[in-house]
Amino acid sequence: MDLETARGKISELDRKLVDMLNERARLSLNVGAAKRQWLKEQGDEGEPEVYVPGQEKRVFEKVRNLNQGPLSAESVCAIYREIMSASISLQSDVSVGYLGPPGTFSHQAAMKRFGDSLAYVPYAKIEDVVAAAAKEEITYGLVPIENSTFGAVVQTLDTFAVEQPSVKIRAEVYLPVTQSLLSRYQLSAIRKVYSHPQAFGQSRQWLDQHLPNAARIDVSSTAKAAELAAAENYTAAISSEVCASMYNLDVVAKDITSTKDNTTRFFVLGQSSDNPTGDDKTLLMFTVDHREPGALCSALNVFAKYKINQTAINSRPSRQRQWHYMFFVEIIGHEQDGNVASALEEIKSYCLDLVVLGSYPRQSY
Ligand SMILES: C=C(O[C@@H]1C=C(C(=O)O)C=C[C@H]1O)C(=O)O
Numbered sequence: 001m002d003l004e005t006a007r008g009k010i011s012e013l014d015r016k017l018v019d020m021l022n023e024r025a026r027l028s029l030n031v032g033a034a035k036r037q038w039l040k041e042q043g044d045e046g047e048p049e050v051y052v053p054g055q056e057k058r059v060f061e062k063v064r065n066l067n068q069g070p071l072s073a074e075s076v077c078a079i080y081r082e083i084m085s086a087s088i089s090l091q092s093d094v095s096v097g098y099l100g101p102p103g104t105f106s107h108q109a110a111m112k113r114f115g116d117s118l119a120y121v122p123y124a125k126i127e128d129v130v131a132a133a134a135k136e137e138i139t140y141g142l143v144p145i146e147n148s149t150f151g152a153v154v155q156t157l158d159t160f161a162v163e164q165p166s167v168k169i170r171a172e173v174y175l176p177v178t179q180s181l182l183s184r185y186q187l188s189a190i191r192k193v194y195s196h197p198q199a200f201g202q203s204r205q206w207l208d209q210h211l212p213n214a215a216r217i218d219v220s221s222t223a224k225a226a227e228l229a230a231a232e233n234y235t236a237a238i239s240s241e242v243c244a245s246m247y248n249l250d251v252v253a254k255d256i257t258s259t260k261d262n263t264t265r266f267f268v269l270g271q272s273s274d275n276p277t278g279d280d281k282t283l284l285m286f287t288v289d290h291r292e293p294g295a296l297c298s299a300l301n302v303f304a305k306y307k308i309n310q311t312a313i314n315s316r317p318s319r320q321r322q323w324h325y326m327f328f329v330e331i332i333g334h335e336q337d338g339n340v341a342s343a344l345e346e347i348k349s350y351c352l353d354l355v356v357l358g359s360y361p362r363q364s365y
Helices: 003-041 053-066 073-091 105-114 126-134 154-166 197-210 222-231 242-246 295-305 338-350
Strands: 095-099 119-123 140-147 168-176 180-183 192-195 215-218 235-239 250-253 263-270 280-288 310-317 325-332 351-361
Touching (some): 053 351, 073 105, 095 105, 095 126, 105 119, 119 126, 126 140, 126 263, 140 154, 140 168, 140 197, 154 310, 154 325, 180 222, 180 242, 192 197, 192 222, 197 215, 197 235, 222 242, 263 351, 280 338, 295 338
Parallel strands (some): 095 119, 095 140, 192 215, 192 235
Antiparallel strands (some): 168 263, 180 235, 180 250, 310 325
């Protein structure tokens, strides 16, 4: 086929594609109207949840399976990310808050999950993102929860203990994370390194080896670190490579993370969780009566009894009583699944207070 013919055919197809995209968009407006109608029938005058992670997961799986190439599954999914982003923004004005400034891994994870058509709002602290989601200042908030190299993001867990009645986890997002050293200086001139404690934790071995004498200063985010390194002499930041161009820095060392496949997991917070999809996880937060011997063990045994797998367990100081802990347990299943509902009922007798922070479709990306 010659060039003119191929371009002519592409142009014809584009006309059809745009028509089909708009037809799809009109259908998603119908979906929005149907959600509103359903809520009204339940006597709820509120706004329906416009982002439905379970439905998006089904769409992604379907187009992945339908795809015959030559486009890669990743390319088709990236295109669909934007199609769904546009359809969400058509249904409602959606804003997504994240730990800023722009360029953080939280920002990248938010873009990965929500695409280009929504508004993004940076906040200075994780606590501020959670509080903004709780007050509905933003539609959704995105917070980091754990990293595969350095473990739990304790600020997020501690914030859940404060804001828990007002936010629910709606989705999870996984983002591969590569840390780099950014600076205006050569390695030998660097006296001070700024970064977030998580990024220091993920790059400690490289720093010990290459910059053992540079001061390490914790700041609120990796992008904030880049902003500071751009403004101060003889300093560097451990940050994402994308921050090099955003903050006018050079990449002095690329990929300084201690482990391969370093990945951070994030939660999307909103006002409610999605319906069960048949493949969900649930995060619980509780304290146990410390006067009761084996209280934690008894609580966890309930999950074994109902054949419920636990995928993560963390503890944080309760901050109410010394040496008293708040436990965070993640299990397979949805709060509304029969076996999970029964287990939650039973586990209450071992817990002083039990909060379901949310149920969300299980993701691997
Ligand atoms: C259209 C819907 O709303 C959103 C848009 C979707 C889409 O365009 O396919 C899918 C899920 C939702 O995030 C829906 O809930 O089905």
